[in-house]
Structure formats: structure tokens, C-alpha cells
Amino acid sequence: MSVRSRQPSGPEIPASEEEVLPARGQRKQRTRDALIDAALQLMNEGRSFNSLGLREITRVAGVVPTSFYRHFRDTHELGLVLVEESALTLRRMLREARRAGAPVKDMIRRSVQVYSAFVLANRLHFLFIAGERTGGSPVIRGAIRNEVDQFTAELTQDLRHLAIFPQLTPDSLQMICGLVVSTMLNGATDILDLPPDDSAQPLEDNLVHQLRVIFLGAQLWRDEIS
Amino acid sequence: MSVRSRQPSGPEIPASEEEVLPARGQRKQRTRDALIDAALQLMNEGRSFNSLGLREITRVAGVVPTSFYRHFRDTHELGLVLVEESALTLRRMLREARRAGAPVKDMIRRSVQVYSAFVLANRLHFLFIAGERTGGSPVIRGAIRNEVDQFTAELTQDLRHLAIFPQLTPDSLQMICGLVVSTMLNGATDILDLPPDDSAQPLEDNLVHQLRVIFLGAQLWRDEIS
DNA sequence: TCGATGTGTCAACAGTTGTTCACTAAAAAT
DNA sequence: ATTTTTAGTGAACAACTGTTGACACATCGA
Incomplete structure (x- = not known):
């Protein structure tokens, strides 16, 4: 839905884009962003964060549920x-x-x-x-x-x-x-x-x-x- | 948990208690109150209303899940x-x-x-x-x-x-x-x-x-x- | 080039959810 | 006294939940 320019957590801050990250890091960052965006998008549809389910978030993010754990311990940490x-x-x-x-x-x-x-x-x-x-x-x-x-x-x-x-x-x-x-x-x-x-x-x-x-x-x- | 003095919805307002209600009405009011109290109590434990489940509420209220429908169409109506x-x-x-x-x-x-x-x-x-x-x-x-x-x-x-x-x-x-x-x-x-x-x-x-x-x-x- | 690392996938689990239907038994109406 | 009403029960359902383990395969460091 929304293209987000997220600042990397790494020490080196890229001038304009996140191209400096290794290819795999880019991919990871991308689905991580997708998960975050999915949560926000669900809230934009009138839901409260507390009521969001892990599967629900991954579904909107277009990822399989297990993938979630590669990025966050649980929904709480996402919050x-x-x-x-x-x-x-x-x-x-x-x-x-x-x-x-x-x-x-x-x-x-x-x-x-x-x-x-x-x-x-x-x-x-x-x-x-x-x-x-x-x-x-x-x-x-x-x-x-x-x-x-x-x-x-x-x-x-x-x-x-x-x-x-x-x-x-x-x-x-x-x-x-x-x-x-x-x-x-x-x-x-x-x-x-x-x-x-x-x-x-x-x-x-x-x-x-x-x-x-x-x-x-x-x-x-x-x-x-x- | 809490003894609540709820005002009856009927037209005749009793002076002090709800004794004027028919025996069955009293019982109904009592479990209805229990459901409401259960929801409030769950929120008091740090939950948001949106995340409360019907079964969860009835469990705390000490009633079987199906009983809920005798009082409210769904949790939304309870809200x-x-x-x-x-x-x-x-x-x-x-x-x-x-x-x-x-x-x-x-x-x-x-x-x-x-x-x-x-x-x-x-x-x-x-x-x-x-x-x-x-x-x-x-x-x-x-x-x-x-x-x-x-x-x-x-x-x-x-x-x-x-x-x-x-x-x-x-x-x-x-x-x-x-x-x-x-x-x-x-x-x-x-x-x-x-x-x-x-x-x-x-x-x-x-x-x-x-x-x-x-x-x-x-x-x-x-x-x-x- | 080869092995190591790690993101994402698939299948499966036990448990929970909301909702239905038929039923009991007590109170209310007749 | 008899019938009707109804608050609460119990069993069952399909769907969904969070979490696990093993696996594929692209990327990385050597």
C-alpha cells in the first residue's frame, strides 16, 4: 500500500536510499516493513492494536505466519x-x-x-x-x-x-x-x-x-x- | 466481585432495591450484571474492550457461553x-x-x-x-x-x-x-x-x-x- | 567454488473462538 | 392444575489462533 522510506538500524546511514544494505538485508527489511505496514493498515480500518492477530498481520503483509518470527518475538514486540x-x-x-x-x-x-x-x-x-x-x-x-x-x-x-x-x-x-x-x-x-x-x-x-x-x-x- | 446496584429498565422504579421485579427478572438481571461486570473486570486487568472474547466474558461471569445471547446480540452490543x-x-x-x-x-x-x-x-x-x-x-x-x-x-x-x-x-x-x-x-x-x-x-x-x-x-x- | 548463514515456506499441533440446536427446569400465565 | 414461556445448559460445528520443527534455496564469507 504505502512505500515507506525507513531508516536502517545499522550504523551507516545511506544518503538517499537503502541500497547500501546487502541484498539479503534489503529483502529482510522489506518484509519487516510489510509487517509493520500491515499492522498500521489494519488499525486504519478501525481495529485497535491489541486485537490484531499474528496471522492476520502476516496475511495482510503477504507473508506466511512463520515468517513473522524472523522479525519479532511476538505482536507485542511489533507494537x-x-x-x-x-x-x-x-x-x-x-x-x-x-x-x-x-x-x-x-x-x-x-x-x-x-x-x-x-x-x-x-x-x-x-x-x-x-x-x-x-x-x-x-x-x-x-x-x-x-x-x-x-x-x-x-x-x-x-x-x-x-x-x-x-x-x-x-x-x-x-x-x-x-x-x-x-x-x-x-x-x-x-x-x-x-x-x-x-x-x-x-x-x-x-x-x-x-x-x-x-x-x-x-x-x-x-x-x-x- | 463487585455488588452493583443497577437501575432497572422497567417503568416502575423501586424505592431501594430491585425486589419488585419478578423472580425470573431478578435472576436475569443478575447474570446480565455478571456479564457486564466480567467485561469491566477484564478491562481492569489491562485488556482493551475490543480484544475481549464472548467466551472469555462468560467464563469470568460464571455462565455458559450460550447464555450470553439471552442478553446481548454480541459483544458489540455489550459495549x-x-x-x-x-x-x-x-x-x-x-x-x-x-x-x-x-x-x-x-x-x-x-x-x-x-x-x-x-x-x-x-x-x-x-x-x-x-x-x-x-x-x-x-x-x-x-x-x-x-x-x-x-x-x-x-x-x-x-x-x-x-x-x-x-x-x-x-x-x-x-x-x-x-x-x-x-x-x-x-x-x-x-x-x-x-x-x-x-x-x-x-x-x-x-x-x-x-x-x-x-x-x-x-x-x-x-x-x-x- | 564450497560450506555456512538465514529468510521464507510448508505441514502439523493443540487450543480457542463464535454460533447453532435441542434440551432442562423453574417461573408465569392460563 | 395445566400449559406456555424462557433463562441457562450441554454438545457439536467449522474456522481460526499461536507456535513448533524440518526443509528449500538464495546470498554471503571463505
Whole structure:
């Protein structure tokens, strides 16, 4: 279904493609990708990761069930790989946002637009994160929580360097970023649930307003005794 | 496991117990409750609703698999009943909050304390709502979204009558209540994930701070042209 | 060129799944 | 008192599940 350019786990990072891998490594990587894609695709059809079966995944991947074990110990391990990979997408988003710089004017609206587009462009990963962040297997949920927390910390650092809220202590800024992140992930769920030919505009507007409220409050925030 | 006082679906509401039901109706209600409890209990052990099997549920309920069909067409229908029942818990919470009145002094902190206690006291229902609100079956997710939206609307009405934010239009108030509700449901996930003998205090503090930020922002909010 | 490595295949296993049908026995209706 | 209704049982079904072991055969290092 989707042609994916996956970064190799090996030490040498190829410039553009994975051609540097030995022929057998390519083949292995390819079916490994097929398995991962199959899981994501099944989730895209409304299933939760927990309910996916090993055979089901291999069937969609076009591989025999036993092949699965050449790549993962069990579906659980696949899930953790999926967490890792989705986390990379999150970081990629942050990196691109950083590169785009911070237009203070109408910054929230622009960010939400970029975010919305990014969510739709990386539908499967956000579907996985937003869907398995609550419910599902506790250990996968925990892994996602770790990644999201790390993402929040990075976002906090960025905002800190931008010095938008100079009066906030690091802890307060982190707490506010946590609120921002959870609000945006919530928004992702809504965006992904939209019927395919619906406009995301109303949801974006709502998200913009909510973030504006948060940022308004952040500007007024003073750390109190309790 | 848990003795549940379920409200009968019949027209005549008994004062205290369900003794008014015919003997057979009582028995039926009892195993129906056992099935519902079994599903909740399984979820309490870290499973997502989607992954529960019919036989699994009946096994925990102590009933033969075929008995399931006397009460629900399939597990899906059980899920919808679970949504309904959990929604009742949400409304019950709102009702009790209304009854307690609104102490403007330290109102947020008190509300969060009551909320946290309520979440822990109704663990299974909140586990279901917070867990299946994202991911899982689309139709169940949709049903939950409806109930949460309705809950948000009721909360909006309450805040409106309290006139805490007199300058806000109904739409803006609703949008802010949506932010509040999603933040609190997020908090529920965190609280429910706590190891059983951990204090919820840090999470409560964080939730209090986040809500304070939101309310600070809400006080400053002015509806703009765009 | 030859042996080693390892990805993918095939066949088979024991166990579980959802669903059906006919049946029992107790409560309700007559 | 007799008939009807019905919640729960038990056996059986085809289909599916995760996992195993042995095998084919392309790629690799020598």
C-alpha cells in the first residue's frame, strides 16, 4: 500500500536510499516493513492494536505466519517498534517546526495548520499514538507515555529558548506544555475521525481557540505558594 | 466481585432495591450484571474492550457461553450498554457536584479532589470511558464521544448559570468546557494508571495547575473577528 | 567454488473462538 | 392444575489462533 522510506538500524546511514544494505538485508527489511505496514493498515480500518492477530498481520503483509518470527518475538514486540517509529514522526514534526522558525504573528494559527496537515500526512502513526495512548496494552501505553513525555520536554526546551514566557519557571512551562501536547493529541483524534471528504477547518478553529486560551492563561501564570 | 446496584429498565422504579421485579427478572438481571461486570473486570486487568472474547466474558461471569445471547446480540452490543452505564456515572458526578454547590474560594482545587476521588471510586467506568474514548471500535468511540459532548454541554450550562465568566458567549464557554473536560479525562487516565499504593497528589496538583491556566485564559478571553 | 548463514515456506499441533440446536427446569400465565 | 414461556445448559460445528520443527534455496564469507 504505502512505500515507506525507513531508516536502517545499522550504523551507516545511506544518503538517499537503502541500497547500501546487502541484498539479503534489503529483502529482510522489506518484509519487516510489510509487517509493520500491515499492522498500521489494519488499525486504519478501525481495529485497535491489541486485537490484531499474528496471522492476520502476516496475511495482510503477504507473508506466511512463520515468517513473522524472523522479525519479532511476538505482536507485542511489533507494537513497541511501532511506538518507536511513531515517536520518530513526532520528533520529525518538531524538527520541521523548528526549521520553519517562529512567526510570533498568528503563530498559533499557523502551527495548528501545519500540525493538522502533518497529522493527515502521517495518519497511520498518529492513529497509532492517539489510539493506543489510552487503553490497550499497559506496557505499550507506558512506552507511548514515555515518548510523549520526552516530546513534551523537547517542546518545553524550544519554547524556553524562544523566551515567549520569560516569567515561567521550567516546571511551570513543562506543565503548560503538557497541557498543550495533550490538547493537540486530542485534536489529532478528532481530525483523524473526520469523514474523508470533510473539511478539518472547524476542528482547526476549535483547536486554535483552545490553545489561545491556554497561552493567554500562561501569560498570566504566576507561581504561587501552593 | 463487585455488588452493583443497577437501575432497572422497567417503568416502575423501586424505592431501594430491585425486589419488585419478578423472580425470573431478578435472576436475569443478575447474570446480565455478571456479564457486564466480567467485561469491566477484564478491562481492569489491562485488556482493551475490543480484544475481549464472548467466551472469555462468560467464563469470568460464571455462565455458559450460550447464555450470553439471552442478553446481548454480541459483544458489540455489550459495549454500547457499557457506554450508557458509564455515561450515567458521569452524570451522577455532575449531579453531586451541583448539589455540593460552588465554593468560589479554592474551587478548582476542591473540584479536582472530588473528581480524583470519584474516578477512583468508579474506577471501572472511568477506565472504560478514558480507555475507549480513543482507539477501539469506531462506533463505540462515537457513542462515547456523544456522551462526553452531552456531558460537556451540561457542564457548560452549569458554569453559565454560575456566571463565573459573564463575558463569554455560549459558544466560547462551550469550547472552554470542552478543553476542561478533555483535560480532566486525560487526568483520569493518569490517575488510573497509578500503582495501587501511590499517592495521586502530584497528579492532582498538576491537574489543578492546568485547570488554573485554562481558567485564567478564560477570564481574559474576548471573542475576536476571527 | 564450497560450506555456512538465514529468510521464507510448508505441514502439523493443540487450543480457542463464535454460533447453532435441542434440551432442562423453574417461573408465569392460563 | 395445566400449559406456555424462557433463562441457562450441554454438545457439536467449522474456522481460526499461536507456535513448533524440518526443509528449500538464495546470498554471503571463505
